[in-house]
Amino acid sequence: MTILLDDWKRTHFTKNINEKLVDEEIVVMGWIHEIRDLGGIIFIVLRDKDGKIQITAPTKKIDAELVEQIRNFKKESVIAIKGIVQSSNKAPNGVEIIPGAIKILNESNQPLPMDPTNKTNAEIDTRLDNRFIDLRRENISSIFKIKSQMLHSVRMFFEENGFLEVNTPKLVASATEGGTELFPITYFEREAFLGQSPQLYKQILMSAGFERIFEIAQIFRAEEHDTLRHLNETISIDMESSFMTDKDVMEILEKLVNKVLVDIISKGNQHLKILDVDLKLSQCPFPVVTYDKAIDIINSKGVQIEWGEDLSRAAEKVLGEEYKNYYFLTEWPTEIKPFYVMPNKKDPTKSHAFDLMYGDLEISSGAMRVHEHDLLKEKIAEKGLNPDSFDNYLKAFAYGMPPHSGWGLGVDRFNMTLTSLKNIRETVLFPRDRRRLTP
Ligand code: ATP
Ligand code: MG
Numbered sequence: 001m002t003i004l005l006d007d008w009k010r011t012h013f014t015k016n017i018n019e020k021l022v023d024e025e026i027v028v029m030g031w032i033h034e035i036r037d038l039g040g041i042i043f044i045v046l047r048d049k050d051g052k053i054q055i056t057a058p059t060k061k062i063d064a065e066l067v068e069q070i071r072n073f074k075k076e077s078v079i080a081i082k083g084i085v086q087s088s089n090k091a092p093n094g095v096e097i098i099p100g101a102i103k104i105l106n107e108s109n110q111p112l113p114m115d116p117t118n119k120t121n122a123e124i125d126t127r128l129d130n131r132f133i134d135l136r137r138e139n140i141s142s143i144f145k146i147k148s149q150m151l152h153s154v155r156m157f158f159e160e161n162g163f164l165e166v167n168t169p170k171l172v173a174s175a176t177e178g179g180t181e182l183f184p185i186t187y188f189e190r191e192a193f194l195g196q197s198p199q200l201y202k203q204i205l206m207s208a209g210f211e212r213i214f215e216i217a218q219i220f221r222a223e224e225h226d227t228l229r230h231l232n233e234t235i236s237i238d239m240e241s242s243f244m245t246d247k248d249v250m251e252i253l254e255k256l257v258n259k260v261l262v263d264i265i266s267k268g269n270q271h272l273k274i275l276d277v278d279l280k281l282s283q284c285p286f287p288v289v290t291y292d293k294a295i296d297i298i299n300s301k302g303v304q305i306e307w308g309e310d311l312s313r314a315a316e317k318v319l320g321e322e323y324k325n326y327y328f329l330t331e332w333p334t335e336i337k338p339f340y341v342m343p344n345k346k347d348p349t350k351s352h353a354f355d356l357m358y359g360d361l362e363i364s365s366g367a368m369r370v371h372e373h374d375l376l377k378e379k380i381a382e383k384g385l386n387p388d389s390f391d392n393y394l395k396a397f398a399y400g401m402p403p404h405s406g407w408g409l410g411v412d413r414f415n416m417t418l419t420s421l422k423n424i425r426e427t428v429l430f431p432r433d434r435r436r437l438t439p
Contacts, residue, residue: 003105008080014046014053017095021085028053028097029080029105031136033117035073042070046081047136054096055081056088062099069102076108076116076133124425131430131439142271143427146264147415149271151216153263154237157256163212163239168201170194170218174389181222183232194220197408199340200393202240203369206404207396214239216411224434228423229361229413233432237414240406246342246352246368249405250328253356253364254286256409257326264418277420286356287327289319294329297322308333313360320360326417329355339379342368356409358417366407373397 011026030048044055059067073079083097113129114122116136127134134140158165171187172195182193198215205213219236241249261281264272272279289297294315298305301318305311311319319329334343334351344350352368370376376397380387387394415427425431430439 003103005080005103005105008082008103010080014048014051017053017085017093017097019087019095022087022095024085025082025100026085026097027080027082030078032073032075032077032079032108035070035075037071042067044070044073046079049141051093053093054088054091055083055099056086056091056096057099066099066102069104070099073104074108074110076112076136078105078108079103080105124423128425128431128436129439135429139274142274143415143419143421144429145271146268146275146418147411147427149264149268150260150415150418151411153260154214154216154256157259158214158239161212161252163214163241164210166205166210166213166215167217168195168198168205168215170220183220183222196221197236198238199338199408200390202238202406203340203401203404204393204396206240206242206371207399207401211242211402212239213241219408226434228425229416231412231424231428231431231433234413234424234428235411237409237411238406240404242402242404244405245403246330246354246366246405249366249368249407250354250356253366253407253409254284254326257286257356257414258282258284260414260418275419277418279418282326286325287323289323289327289329290331291329291333291350292331294319308335310336316357316360316362319357323357324359326356326358329357337367339383339385340367340369340376342370352405354407356407358413361413361416362410363413363417364407364409366405368403368405371397371401371403373401 008027010029012028014028014030017026028046028048030046033045033047033052036043040059042057042059044057045052046055057067057070080103081097081099082101083099085095086098087094088096112133114126114133116133118137118139172193174193180196182196185192185194197219198217202213215238216235218233220233222232223230239249239252258281261279265279265281295305295307298315298318303314303318305315331350332353334341334349337351337353342352344352354366355362356364370379373394377387377394380390412424412427416424419427421427425433
């Protein structure tokens, strides 16, 4: 039987029910979190998006049909309750509801595929297979409430600083920068790819005169990663700014990270508490470690690395022991950075590229870019790529391209640092990795 809401309207969310409503009739809606039948009294805990409320049914005092209905309740069914608010020193929030009428809007099957009441911690695969139930747990939904707060702060920050939000295509004709594996797709009679980064479009928009832009969007990486920090689909916050150097955009990044920390510590505190995370503001300015210095530190701890190599996982771990919070790694070798990175004028073996790290985790990469057409064309060829396939990109550099810099910040990795999570899969609603394409 289909039960509809009809003329029932929710009057309150659980978080808004308090002493001021005592003796008032209200309507709440949500899931049956728990039921305890003590014979003379039945306690029900109703859960909605922000919290829980106790429903207390004294079996002798309320309608017999209602008691019968409550006795048949199944956990996690969706219900609506009309009832009177009553103060109670035993109820967790000082008030409870005495039910007058109930609608069972949809009954849940039993047994449940996993326990949503936090009492048992299932394996990550069981949790992800049953994500709709896993997300009913408040410590899990808190991760996404913090992420939403982070994205809100990011948008506010960019708006306050005169940046325009843009959207660039994710269906692309060819590899943007080389170096990364792409997912091929069929695009009518042609082959196309899923975008690995908005890099080239961000730069074209500098020539278009937007000067300050940002984008928050999906990026796709086809590497067969099997780590706790890589997914094949992730979200990147990308920014690009004209008339700024690498130092300028590092300052923007540092300010942005700090704004997010301040906002989450002040406004998202209840979610941090649920997660048992003691988030702290960061020391400012962030330490700046040159690549040369990083190599010295790494070698001094017995991990072998040659100048010019990318950092191995073992090397990142050594740095993470030394610097536990946010820090920049700068002056990367030009050789291991993409073609669009500006080499250092005095020593072209070094570049104006930087990474933002948090302990042993890379969370952002950025650089001052090459804005001069001929140098850029040369650098594309040096990387073994065909400049002809970059025609549409290169064209934008020949008719008034300003100097510019920018970065890409991984949303899911950034969220790992805010929530102290070790597995990136935890911070994504429906993660995509080598083995997982559903749900
Ligand atoms: P890594 O060396 O850790 O694989 P990367 O240098 O290949 O990362 P970039 O191309 O610099 O990554 O991308 C910018 C940011 O996007 C990274 O610093 C990271 O935060 C995020 N990112 C990139 N690839 C992934 C991925 N596969 N999964 C999750 N986040 C990613
Ligand atoms: Mg990087």
